[in-house]
Amino acid sequence: MNENYMFSLMAVILLFLLAVLGVDGFGLYSFFGIFVPYLSFAVFVGFFLYRVIGWARSPVPFRIPTTCGQGKSLPWIKHAPIDNPSTTGGVVVRMLLEIVLFRSLFRNVKLQFRERGAKIFYDWELWLWIAALAFHWAFFAVVVRHLRFFTEPTPGFVKFFEYMDSFFRVEILTDVVQIGLPAMFISGFVLLVAVVYLLLRRMFIPKVKYISLSSDYFPLFLIIAIAVSGILMRYVSKVDIVSVKAFTLSLVKLSPALPEGVGTIFYVHLFLVCVLLVYFPFSKLMHMGGVFMSPTRNLANNTRMKRHVNPWNYPVDVHTYEEYEEEFRDKMIEAGLPVEKGE
Amino acid sequence: MSKQTQVYDKEIVFAGLAVFLIIVTFPFWYNLVLGKAASAPVPELTKEAKAAKTCVLPAAEMKSEHMRILDVWRHSVVRQVKRVYTTPDGRDFEMSLTNSCLECHYNKTEFCDKCHTYASVDPYCWDCHIDNPKEIK
Numbered sequence: 426m427n428e429n430y431m432f433s434l435m436a437v438i439l440l441f442l443l444a445v446l447g448v449d450g451f452g453l454y455s456f457f458g459i460f461v462p463y464l465s466f467a468v469f470v471g472f473f474l475y476r477v478i479g480w481a482r483s484p485v486p487f488r489i490p491t492t493c494g495q496g497k498s499l500p501w502i503k504h505a506p507i508d509n510p511s512t513t514g515g516v517v518v519r520m521l522l523e524i525v526l527f528r529s530l531f532r533n534v535k536l537q538f539r540e541r542g543a544k545i546f547y548d549w550e551l552w553l554w555i556a557a558l559a560f561h562w563a564f565f566a567v568v569v570r571h572l573r574f575f576t577e578p579t580p581g582f583v584k585f586f587e588y589m590d591s592f593f594r595v596e597i598l599t600d601v602v603q604i605g606l607p608a609m610f611i612s613g614f615v616l617l618v619a620v621v622y623l624l625l626r627r628m629f630i631p632k633v634k635y636i637s638l639s640s641d642y643f644p645l646f647l648i649i650a651i652a653v654s655g656i657l658m659r660y661v662s663k664v665d666i667v668s669v670k671a672f673t674l675s676l677v678k679l680s681p682a683l684p685e686g687v688g689t690i691f692y693v694h695l696f697l698v699c700v701l702l703v704y705f706p707f708s709k710l711m712h713m714g715g716v717f718m719s720p721t722r723n724l725a726n727n728t729r730m731k732r733h734v735n736p737w738n739y740p741v742d743v744h745t746y747e748e749y750e751e752e753f754r755d756k757m758i759e760a761g762l763p764v765e766k767g768e
Numbered sequence: 769m770s771k772q773t774q775v776y777d778k779e780i781v782f783a784g785l786a787v788f789l790i791i792v793t794f795p796f797w798y799n800l801v802l803g804k805a806a807s808a809p810v811p812e813l814t815k816e817a818k819a820a821k822t823c824v825l826p827a828a829e830m831k832s833e834h835m836r837i838l839d840v841w842r843h844s845v846v847r848q849v850k851r852v853y854t855t856p857d858g859r860d861f862e863m864s865l866t867n868s869c870l871e872c873h874y875n876k877t878e879f880c881d882k883c884h885t886y887a888s889v890d891p892y893c894w895d896c897h898i899d900n901p902k903e904i905k
Contacts, residue, residue, distance in 0.1 A: 470792055474785055481781040482774065575795035577803050579888035587888060598839050606835035607889070663832040666887045671808035677795040678803075686828060717784060736776065 430628060433642035437650050437697075444696035448689050457692050458672070459681040465699035472706035473714060480718045486735040488728045491721045493532075497729070511727050523722055527561075530554045535632075553626070560619035564648075566590055566612035567655075574673040604660050613659070617652040620645055644710055647701055654694040664691050809886045812878040820872055824855055838865060838893075865897050 447453045494505025510516045522528045531554045534547040570590060572583045590612050596605025624645045627637040658664055664687050672684040684691075705711065717723065750757065750764055757764050775781060790797075817823075823830045824837060841863035844850040853863045861868050873879040876899050884890065 573888040606839040665832045
């Protein structure tokens with residue numbers, strides 16, 4: 426037991442119960458269906474902008490990119506243009522690879538003691554990279570796919586995602602679970618498996634567990650709950666998709682109308698997503714905006730080519746030599762010191 | 769030192785935030801600009817269906833569960849050679865996509881497709897199964 430993850434797990438269970446109680450017990454449909462979604466979206470967008478602008482207010486007086494290769498130097502020294510970019514173009518390529526492929530995580534190593542601590546090894550930590558990549562890309566696919574509920578007509582790129590996502594026609598037919606009709610979307614399952622791996626990693630690797638806090642576990646549990654409720658809704662306890670879409674469309678058309686006969690599980694799913702949206706800008710999840718703002722990645726290493734002036738330098742009162750000589754010329758001549766402008 | 773109020777690299781930061789805003793508000797402006805004013809589809813019933821009054825199962829259940837029924841039917845016909853389905857209220861149906869579902873709902877474009885286009889689903893059944901038995905006759 427560890428109070429950090431117990432605390433987060435309890436929080437997610439509580440949120441779940443809150444939605445069930447609110448909808449089933451008190452019938453607060455318009456609160457959970459209309460008020461909370463609008464509020465959470467406004468909070469998400471507003472505080473997202475606020476956080477990013479907050480970061481943009483911090484001066485970055487020096488060029489501080491982490492250099493992972495040879496900087497630009499003399500022509501006969503081989504330069505690493507992406508790992509140590511000296512131009513904006515290089516920075517763009519570096520950022521792009523970082524954001525879509527998590528290049529720095531790919532190079533992550535973990536420290537290991539071998540032979541009873543006599544030797545230190547640095548092992549390549551490949552699985553974290555694979556799980557992180559799977560998780561983020563699957564999440565992206567899931568978000569894009571959900572646009573089918575928010576757009577009419579459904580745009581081509583959403584249909585393309587659905588087509589690719591249901592490419593593997595896995596068909597399972599039992600009394601409880603029925604996968605195949607409707608088609609299985611692989612991204613939902615990849616997302617769930619990857620996020621469970623990321624959670625187990627924090628719970629079972631002692632060094633990672635030691636540095637993990639409630640704020641690391643909470644989003645993982647929350648995302649697991651969202652994924653599970655979504656998967657349940659699609660393959661087990663189905664909801665009427667047409668009513669759901671009519672409702673979600675009414676939300677984005679700003680004339681909200683609650684759906685008829687859509688089960689509690691839908692409201693639970695929706696509420697947990699809203700919680701995620703509200704939690705987003707105040708948490709480590711802001712790395713979505715932060716990755717663009719990180720000066721160790723987004724600056725070109727061009728200190729040898731361009732002068733960068735510290736933005737918080739206040740104007741210094743300088744007393745130039747010319748002024749000095751002007752002031753003390755008589756005394757200097759008296760003392761026999763050389764002057765530039767004689768009388 | 770006074771609290772920093774200046775935003776550095778204004779152009780890039782605000783351009784980035786503008787892109788963010790455009791992306792997250794996509795559903796809002798997409799439906800305004802390109803969206804049809806369509807409300808939720810009301811599948812049209814044929815004369816035969818109207819006469820029959822009820823579907824295989826109650827309509828509410830059909831709405832969300834019809835793919836499961838088709839899956840079960842397909843499974844029992846193709847794997848178990850059982851071709852007759854008895855509903856809980858005792859009616860018998862031939863477990864057939866074309867001969868049952870489309871017998872009543874032969875207006876596929878005004879019935880099945882209307883919902884499916886709206887929900888962005890594209891069942892692959894019609895690669896093999898005849899989708900309009902009445903018209904072919």
